Amino acid sequence: MTGARGGASSDFKRDLLAQLPTLRAxxxxxxxxxxxxxxxxxxxxxxxxxNQESFTPGTNMKAWLFRILRNDFYSELRVRGRELPDSDGHHTAQLSVQPDQHAALDLKDFARALEALPNDQREAIVLVGASGFSYEEAADICxxxxxxxxxxxxxxRAGLRERLSLAEDDDFGPDAAFHAAGRPAKSG
Incomplete structure (x- = not known):
């Protein structure tokens, strides 16, 4: 830096360094x-x-620096207030997302197993499990x-469990639609 700007910069640096002990305290x-x-x-x-160009020479540098420090401190507090402490990684592990390829493979397996069912069973399970109709509504439709x-x-349901090699209480896939096909529909 040259000329007046160089002198202003060295003044700024000197004044800034002079405030370090009180800023730290x-x-x-x-x-x-x-x-x-x-x-x-x-x-x-x-x-x-x-941001030294925003400081007006001749004004109170101490107040300007204290304001920056204080604002930074409270900004950090707000950020930390929204963060969940997770030093052991427990919460992070619960937020993990299953890779898409597993769901795609599960969906293909499910579609093949559904397609292998007899037409009347496939129609019934789709109406009750996937479309959400009650047994009475689905019976009326069929x-x-x-x-x-x-x-x-x-x-x-038994045919799907057998074709997919699932036990009675196994869940299939990460998607709720898969789970709905295996649960009894609500009556009424």
């Missing part, structure tokens, strides 16, 4: 921990240095007694 009083206070102080210095439709749905 203020940071410690806010944070309560020396390591966090040092991080806060470092962020304050970096922000002040990168033109058969409710007991016949319940029997078709039960045989379809």
């Amino acid at each position: 203020f940071a410690v009083s806010l944070c309560g921990r020396h390591d966090q206070a040092d991080d806060l102080l470092q962020n304050t210095i970096l922000k002040a240095w990168s 033109g058969c007694p409710v007991g016949t439709l319940k029997s078709r749905v039960n045989r379809a």
